[in-house]
Amino acid sequence: xxxxxxxxxxxxxxxxxxxxxxxxxxxxxxxxxxxxxxxxxxxxxxxxxxxxxxxxxxxxxxxxxxxxxxxxxxxxxxxxxxxxxxxxxxxxxxxxxxxxxxxxxxxxxxxxxxxxxxxxxxxxxxxxxxxxxxxxxxxxxxxxxxxxxxxxxxxxxxxxxxxxxxxxxxxxxxxxxxxxxxxxxxxxxxxxxxxxx
Amino acid sequence: xxxxxxxxxxxxxxxxxxxxxxxxxxxxxxxxxxxxxxxxxxxxxxxxxxxxxxxxxxxxxxxxxxxxxxxxxxxxxxxxxxxxxxxxxxxxxxxxxxxxxxxxxxxxxxxxxxxxxxxxxxxxxxxxxxxxxxxxxxxxxxxxxxxxxxxxxxxxxxxxxxxxxxxxxxxxxxxxxxxxxxxxxxxxxxxxxxxxxxxxxxxxxxxxxxxxxxxxxxxxxxxxxxxxxxxxxxxxxxxxxxxxxxxxxxxxxxxxxxxxxxxxxxxxxxxxxxxxxxxxxxxxxxxxxxxxxxxxxxxxxxxxxxxxxxxxxxxxxxxxxxxxxxxxxxxxxxxxxxxxxxxxxxxxxxxxxxxxxxxxxxxxxxxxxxxxxxxxxxxxxxxxxxxxxxxxxxxxxxxxxxxxxxxxxxxxxxxxxxxxxxxxxxxxxxxxxxxxxxxxxxxxxxxxxxxxxxxxxxxxxxxxxx
Numbered sequence: 001x002x003x004x005x006x007x008x009x010x011x012x013x014x015x016x017x018x019x020x021x022x023x024x025x026x027x028x029x030x031x032x033x034x035x036x037x038x039x040x041x042x043x044x045x046x047x048x049x050x051x052x053x054x055x056x057x058x059x060x061x062x063x064x065x066x067x068x069x070x071x072x073x074x075x076x077x078x079x080x081x082x083x084x085x086x087x088x089x090x091x092x093x094x095x096x097x098x099x100x101x102x103x104x105x106x107x108x109x110x111x112x113x114x115x116x117x118x119x120x121x122x123x124x125x126x127x128x129x130x131x132x133x134x135x136x137x138x139x140x141x142x143x144x145x146x147x148x149x150x151x152x153x154x155x156x157x158x159x160x161x162x163x164x165x166x167x168x169x170x171x172x173x174x175x176x177x178x179x180x181x182x183x184x185x186x187x188x189x190x191x192x193x194x195x196x197x
Numbered sequence: 198x199x200x201x202x203x204x205x206x207x208x209x210x211x212x213x214x215x216x217x218x219x220x221x222x223x224x225x226x227x228x229x230x231x232x233x234x235x236x237x238x239x240x241x242x243x244x245x246x247x248x249x250x251x252x253x254x255x256x257x258x259x260x261x262x263x264x265x266x267x268x269x270x271x272x273x274x275x276x277x278x279x280x281x282x283x284x285x286x287x288x289x290x291x292x293x294x295x296x297x298x299x300x301x302x303x304x305x306x307x308x309x310x311x312x313x314x315x316x317x318x319x320x321x322x323x324x325x326x327x328x329x330x331x332x333x334x335x336x337x338x339x340x341x342x343x344x345x346x347x348x349x350x351x352x353x354x355x356x357x358x359x360x361x362x363x364x365x366x367x368x369x370x371x372x373x374x375x376x377x378x379x380x381x382x383x384x385x386x387x388x389x390x391x392x393x394x395x396x397x398x399x400x401x402x403x404x405x406x407x408x409x410x411x412x413x414x415x416x417x418x419x420x421x422x423x424x425x426x427x428x429x430x431x432x433x434x435x436x437x438x439x440x441x442x443x444x445x446x447x448x449x450x451x452x453x454x455x456x457x458x459x460x461x462x463x464x465x466x467x468x469x470x471x472x473x474x475x476x477x478x479x480x481x482x483x484x485x486x487x488x489x490x491x492x493x494x495x496x497x498x499x500x501x502x503x504x505x506x507x508x509x510x511x512x513x514x515x516x517x518x519x520x521x522x523x524x525x526x527x528x529x530x531x532x533x534x535x536x537x538x539x540x541x542x543x544x545x546x547x548x549x550x551x552x553x554x555x556x557x558x559x560x561x562x563x564x565x566x567x568x569x570x571x572x573x574x575x576x577x578x579x580x581x582x583x584x585x586x587x588x589x590x591x592x593x594x595x596x597x598x599x600x601x602x603x604x605x606x607x608x609x610x611x612x613x614x615x616x617x618x619x620x621x622x623x624x625x626x627x628x629x630x631x632x633x634x635x636x637x638x639x640x641x642x643x644x645x646x647x648x649x650x651x652x653x654x655x656x657x658x659x660x661x662x663x
Contacts, residue, residue, distance in 0.1 A: 019515035020391055020491045024629040029608040033262060033276035035236035035283050037344075047631050052617070075515065077392035080425060080491070081627060082608075083327040084234065085343035106361070106395055106427050107327060111343035124511075165359060167219025178345070179245070182353040185214060185222065186250075189353055192213040192224060 003116050006172040009097055010143040010154065012069030015134045016061055021074055022081035023108060027090040029082075040086050041093030062094075066138045070097045073130050073142075077101075078119075079108025085115070092117045098144050100151065102127045113168050114178065120144060120151055126160040129153070146172060200466025202363050203432050204398050207338045207463070211321045213355055220357040226320040228350045229306045230257035230293065232284040233610070234325030238348035239287040251354045252292040256315060259284050259298060260305045261326075262610045265573050265600040268298050277611065291351075302445075304576020304602045307331040307544035311415060312578050314444025318433040318460040323350060327422045328544045328626065333430035334414035335437055336463045338398070340428040361427045362396050362472040365465075367403030370479035375660035377554070378413030379546060379624065379643035381405065382420040383485035383495045385477065391493035394426030397473065400465060401431050405479035411440040412550035419545045420626050423492035432464040484658055487628045487641040488531055489519040494628070496531060498646060498658045504528040522630050523638050524618075532656045538621035539570040539651040540633070541644055542600075543607035546624035547575030549582045551644040552599075556588040558648040558659065564596035565654030571613060572597050573605040597651070609634045622650040 031043040048060050056063040072091065078101035079087060088111040091099060099117060102124045112119045122130070133140045133153050141154035146169060152159035170176065182189075201209075214222040235257070242249065249255065259281045264272060272278035281298070288295035296302040302309055307328050310316040318336035323329060327341035342356060349356045368381060386393075399421050401414075409417065414431050421429030438457055441447045448456045487495040488502045496502070504527045508516045520527055525534075541547075541555055552574065564570055572592060574580040580602055583589050589599050606613040607625035609632065615621045617636030624647050628639040640656065649659035 017514075018518065019512060020493075022491065022627075022629045024608075024627065024632050028631055028635070029261075029610040032233050032610060033274075033280050035280055036240070037237050047635055052635070077395070077425065080391060081327065081629060083325060083341035083343055085237075085325075085345060088343070103392060103395065105392070105425055107341055107343060110346065110358075114343060114345035165219055167216045167357075178357050179241070179349050179352050182222065182349055182355055182357070183245075183247070186353060189213055189222075189224070189250075189355055193354075196210075 003175045003177060005175040006116060006118060006146055008143065008145045008147065009070060010141055011071050012067070012139065013071035013073050013130070013134050013142045014061055014067045014069055015131050016072060016074045017131045019075040020077045020080055023079055023084050023087035024081055026079070026087040027084065032084060032086055037089050039093065040090035041095065044090040044094045067134070070095055071142050071144065072096045072099045073127070073134060074099060074101045076103045076124070078104050080105040083107045085111040088112045088115045088117050100127065100130065113172070116172065118144065118146060118172065120162045122151060122160050122162060129158055199470045200468040202465045202469040202471060203336065203400055203463055204338060204363050204430060207319055207321065208360060216357070220359045222355050223321060223358045224355050225323050225350050226254060227315060227322040228255040229310055229322065229324035229329065230255055230347070231261055231306050231324070231326060232259040232280050233261045234344050235347055236280065236283050236287065237344050238325070238351055239291065241348040242351050245352070247352055249291045249293065249351050254354060255293045256296070257284060257288050257293050258296040258303055258306050258309060261604045261608065263298060263603040264611050265603045265605045265613055268601045274612070301577050304578065305544045305547060305604055307419065308547060308575030308579065311335065311411070312444065312576060314441055314447030317441065317447065317456070318437060318463050323356065328419050330421045330426070330428040331415050331419040331544055333418040333421070333428050334411060335441070336430055336433035336460070338428065338430065341422065361398040364394065364397040364399045364426070365471040365474045366399055366401050366477070368401070368405040368477045368479050369403040370405055372405055372479050372482060375484055375645060375663055376482050377643045377645055378409050378416040380482055380485045382417045383487065383492070383641065384482045386420065386424045386492050387485065387495040388477070389424050389475065391423060391491040392425040394421060394424030397426050399426045399429040401429055406431060407434065410550060411436060412548045415548070416545055420492065423626055433460050484643065484646050484660065486531060486622070486646060486656065488523065488525055490522055490628055490630050491519070492626065492628060492641060494519065495641065498532055498656065501530050502527055532658060534620065534656045536568060536622050536650045536655055537619040538615045539568055539647050540573070540606045540621055540623040540625060541647050542571065542573030542575065542605050543625035544575065544604070545626040546644050547573060547579065549579050551624065552579065552583050552588050553586070554644045555648045556591040558645055558662070559595040559597065559652060560591050562595055562652045564651050568651050568654050570597050570651045571600060571606055573600045574602050576602050606633050608632060609637070615639070622647050622656065
């Protein structure tokens with residue numbers, strides 16, 4: 001089943017410069033009772049975003065109208081903790097297409113890539129540059145070009161290249177699916193099984 | 198040519214194919230499934246019109262979202278009931294072995310795998326749960342995966358996975374009295390941080406690790422993920438073989454002897470090269486406890502919370518945010534804080550040895566009146582054994598009550614939630630904001646330290662009561 005093709009994105013960005021944002025913050029466990037993939041965006045960052053009564057917390061960035069866009073700029077070690085793919089689903093479902101950080105937790109990175117959410121890992125200094133640019137001018141546009149593996153602050157032209165596994169890049173650009181790929185080599189898998197028995 | 202690490206030996210044997218410039222196609226020997234991260238994967242293979250490729254290599258149990266009292270009754274919470282029933286339905290439809298609620302083999306997925314002998318040296322094992330790293334204690338390559346990857350394994354018994362780097366952590370020397378496996382792993386994470394292991398698979402070695410029981414080794418490997426590592430593993434030895442022998446799904450008779458021969462080869466070569474090697478001295482490890490909102494924020498229980506000046510300037514904002522959430526003051530002593538809740542359980546410390554340790558400690562003592570204590574066995578078999586050994590009576594005499602198996606307050610998906618603002622000492626694995634319930638505050642520690650807190654009603658060095 002192919003998914004959406006990842007296009008170059010130029011968008012405003014939302015800054016969340018907090019370290020070690022774990023997947024329990026992204027989507028708390030009590031919202032993992034659903035048996036489908038949809039609708040998790042509603043509870044993205046639930047306990048940072050809403051108070052007990054369900055009213056939005058004014059000081060949280062997603063409730064601040066100043067910041068919008070499909071790029072989330074997080075702090076170091078983003079997505080640590082639980083392997084729940086619901087975290088990637090929630091971020092994507094909310095409307096983000098890219099998450100930027102200086103460091104991603106391994107499982108989160110895989111989960112994001114498997115859901116058309118691009119994790120862009122940049123240097124700590126470029127992350128700081130991005131955060132400063134966005135915070136000083138929320139209408140700063142950020143361009144993420146997957147083909148060129150380049151993230152650019154449109155106004156200043158400051159840019160940095162980022163790494164991505166070439167296979168995963170192809171998958172994202174073409175909307176390919178890992179499972180389709182694995183199914184296509186099933187004979188090889190059966191051969192492998194025979195070879196070890 | 199340099200020798201191979203244990204991790205390389207197992208990984209390389211399971212590579213079906215390599216994608217040029219991409220991940221490996223890794224064959225998976227055992228797939229463990231639970232109710233929370235599997236429904237979307239089952240739905241995925243159904244929508245592709247395919248069935249499970251190797252259902253016989255898959256075992257399921259509901260653990261995250263089950264109540265820990267009155268398990269004989271229908272689950273009260275509608276969404277939880279639906280999710281647990283969905284697992285039953287999916288397993289039936291797809292021919293997957295299920296150990297459902299009240300089955301004698303039911304329990305936390307990472308507790309039942311080892312105790313049933315499903316977990317064995319040299320295997321690759323995955324589960325849609327980050328604490329799958331637990332099984333590495335047997336010398337297997339075991340790690341947590343997301344739901345898309347669960348679907349890959351269901352469809353093809355393989356996943357696409359980039360090969361991690363290798364780290365060796367050795368702990369040598371003898372642990373002193375009152376210092377347990379949990380303290381060892383909290384100590385290691387406090388040294389390398391909650392992200393220090395990211396990108397790596399860790400092999401734990403050294404005399405202090407060798408001297409741990411299988412339960413202790415599972416605790417250490419379980420929490421390797423809390424350093425960000427993909428997983429942890431320990432080479433199998435006599436302790437491992439003794440644990441496995443005679444278990445339900447372990448090989449028996451001549452098959453066991455044959456398996457042992459191959460298992461004995463499972464160790465890193467003398468000249469194996471790791472990407473990173475770290476060495477720690479067991480003598481420096483003391484009872485540990487966390488004071489912040491990630492597992493890397495741990496310290497010796499007798500120490501003080503670091504002052505802001507001691508923290509790297511780039512990390513100060515996050516540090517202060519974390520302490521503000523905990524309501525703790527930088528520079529203040531860790532011990533002596535009033536504790537409201539104590540939780541003993543989880544895939545980290547919900548095994549029989551953990552319950553034995555707690556029972557032995559609280560025997561003849563009384564739980565502090567103001568403390569609510571939840572003691573949750575990791576499985577039906579642990580529960581049964583606790584009854585058999587008289588642990589249940591000892592706990593009851595001291596004012597505790599044993600609940601029924603499940604993940605419980607480790608992630609508070611069920612009703613076992615620590616109320617807002619309350620402080621819990623927990624033997625589980627995560628102290629994230631709200632992890633044990635919205636607004637709850639968690640300090641991670643060993644079962645012994647948790648028992649000490651339950652008895653005194655405050656954060657206490659257990660050695661003062663031994």
